[in-house]
Each structure stands twice: as structure tokens, then as C-alpha cells.
Amino acid sequence: MTTGYITHALCAQHEMGAWHPESPARLAAIHDQLIASGLLPYLAECEAPEATRAQIERAHDAQYVASLRARIPQQGYVALDPDTLMNPHTWLAALRAAGAVVEATDRVLRKTWRNAFCAVRPPGHHAGVRRAMGFCFLNNVAIGVRHALHEHGLQRVAVFDFDVHHGNGTEDILAGDERVLMTGFFQHPFYPYSGTGQTAKNMVNVPLPAGTDGDVLRQVMHKVCLPRLTDFAPEMIFISAGFDAHREDDLGQMAWVEADYAWITAQLMSVADAHAQGRIVSTLEGGYNLSALGRSVTAHVRTLAGL
Numbered sequence: 335m336t337t338g339y340i341t342h343a344l345c346a347q348h349e350m351g352a353w354h355p356e357s358p359a360r361l362a363a364i365h366d367q368l369i370a371s372g373l374l375p376y377l378a379e380c381e382a383p384e385a386t387r388a389q390i391e392r393a394h395d396a397q398y399v400a401s402l403r404a405r406i407p408q409q410g411y412v413a414l415d416p417d418t419l420m421n422p423h424t425w426l427a428a429l430r431a432a433g434a435v436v437e438a439t440d441r442v443l444r445k446t447w448r449n450a451f452c453a454v455r456p457p458g459h460h461a462g463v464r465r466a467m468g469f470c471f472l473n474n475v476a477i478g479v480r481h482a483l484h485e486h487g488l489q490r491v492a493v494f495d496f497d498v499h500h501g502n503g504t505e506d507i508l509a510g511d512e513r514v515l516m517t518g519f520f521q522h523p524f525y526p527y528s529g530t531g532q533t534a535k536n537m538v539n540v541p542l543p544a545g546t547d548g549d550v551l552r553q554v555m556h557k558v559c560l561p562r563l564t565d566f567a568p569e570m571i572f573i574s575a576g577f578d579a580h581r582e583d584d585l586g587q588m589a590w591v592e593a594d595y596a597w598i599t600a601q602l603m604s605v606a607d608a609h610a611q612g613r614i615v616s617t618l619e620g621g622y623n624l625s626a627l628g629r630s631v632t633a634h635v636r637t638l639a640g641l
């Protein structure tokens with residue numbers, strides 16, 4: 335059983351200006367490190383299809399999706415917020431990013447792959463039911479979760495989000511959906527300043543102060559996240575894999591290193607092995623220091639591949 339690696343060239347065509355940290359160079363940095371590490375030949379590569387309207391509308395309001403599509407510029411940029419801009423390729427890139435998670439879900443549930451990593455952008459975890467924000471347009475992970483529930487008939491699916499920012503869009507879509515348990519940690523107080531108030535029972539958020547290192551991360555995993563995941567006994571785990579909690583990443587102020595990403599991945603694999611036949615689909619969220627991003631994704635994917 336192999337680990338899938340799914341991406342699409344169009345994901346590098348979406349860009350928001352030379353100043354913007356969420357850049358096409360991120361995917362190149364990941365690809366380069368997977369080659370340099372010798373890992374790429376061991377992965378099953380696949381090109382992402384486009385997500386369908388029906389798949390997208392399981393997570394997003396139809397009017398929002400239509401308005402997003404209508405605002406795609408012929409040239410230049412359209413800004414949805416100061417940090418979230420569309421260029422002429424954004425819509426097609428977003429369709430491929432969401433389609434990657436759907437395709438990976440199909441392949442893992444059909445046992446073609448043991449698990450998978452989707453190297454895609456734009457990222458998704460800040461995109462809510464009817465709102466783009468924080469570099470995100472379509473919520474790739476939530477679209478994948480709903481696909482697993484609706485198309486494959488799963489009853490319990492977990493989402494683990496380890497991006498340095500709270501996955502407020504994923505929470506917006508999945509809060510109250512008792513078929514889903516969402517857990518993970520994020521820096522707080524910090525953008526998008528959510529995740530600590532009254533949340534739904536299926537949201538197990540762990541806000542952490544700036545400067546948190548791998549030791550605290552291990553304690554939180556053992557005390558909070560792993561027991562909740564084990565109690566829930568998910569049939570599949572999705573990972574919102576952001577790498578901006580790395581100590582070299584300037585968009586967050588956490589102190590994680592590659593070994594921490596490998597450790598979290600191994601813990602989630604243990605839960606998946608115990609309850610979910612090993613089924614994990616991980617998708618890229620943040621991570622903006624190109625060198626740290628490439629190294630951290632390599633540590634994550636190497637662990638997923640058992641190498």
C-alpha cells in the first residue's frame with residue numbers, strides 16, 4: 335500500500351502579487367525537497383481532477399460559489415480582503431485543490447492508496463460556508479470530509495488541524511455536524527482571533543500561546559487530542575497540514591521543528607491504524623518559510639509513507 339502525492343500545475347498559476355507569502359514558490363519548494371530527499375520515487379503521483387459543483391456545495395453556499403466564480407478577473411487581481419486576491423487562474427486552481435482532496439479520499443477509501451498528501455494551493459481552512467478569507471476560497475478539507483460522508487457512507491470522520499492559525503472556516507462548515515470531530519491546536523491570541531469562545535461539541539480546539547515548543551505540543555496531544563480522537567474512533571482522518579508553526583516561519587511565533595511534524599503525524603497514524611484502517615488524507619494549508627516548509631512537508635510525508 336502506497337502513499338499518494340497529488341497536485342496540479344494549475345495550483346501554481348494562482349498568485350496574489352510578488353509581495354504575497356502564499357506564493358507558487360511554496361509548491362516548488364515542497365517538490366524540490368521531496369526530490370532532494372529521495373522520497374518522491376516512493377510516492378504514487380497523481381494529477382488532481384476538478385472538484386464538481388455538487389462536491390463543493392456540500393461545504394459551501396451555492397450563491398457564494400457562484401459569486402466567487404463571477405468575480406474572477408480577466409486580468410490583474412480582484413481583492414476579497416486585503417490578503418485574499420483572485421487572479422485569472424484562481425478559480426481553476428481552487429477547483430483542482432478541492433478536487434485533489436476528493437480524489438485522494440476516493441483512492442484511500444478504495445484502498446488504492448494507504449494514505450495521501452495533497453500538495454495544493456490555494457489553501458482552504460479559513461474559507462467558510464459563504465466567505466473567502468485568509469488566502470482561502472474553497473475549504474478543501476471540508477469538501478473532502480463531506481465527500482467521505484456522503485459518497486462513501488462513512489459515519490465518523492476526524493479533522494486534525496495543526497496550522498498555526500485556527501481553522502475557522504472548517505469550524506464554520508463542520509460545527510454541529512456530529513459525524514465529524516475536529517481537533518488540533520493553534521496560536522492564540524492570533525489571526526483569525528477565533529476558536530476560544532463557545533464552540534460546538536464536535537470542536538475540540540486547543541489554543542496555545544506564542545512560543546509553544548514541541549514539548550508542550552506533546553503534552554497537549556497526550557492530554558487532550560489523542561484521548562478525544564480515540565473516544566471518537568474515526569473511520570478516517572483528514573489533516574489540515576499547515577507548517578507555519580515552524581520556528582523559522584515568520585507568519586507565526588511558535589517553535590516547532592521538523593521532528594515535531596513527524597511526531598504528530600506518527601500519532602495520528604496510530605489512531606488511524608487502530609480505528610480507521612490507516613486511512614489518512616492530508617492537505618497543505620499554511621507554511622511560508624520556503625526552506626522550513628520543504629523540510630517539514632518531507633518529514634510529514636516520509637512518516638506517512640513509513641520510510
Ligand SMILES: [Zn+2]
Nearest residue numbers: 497499578620
Ligand atoms: Zn496558517
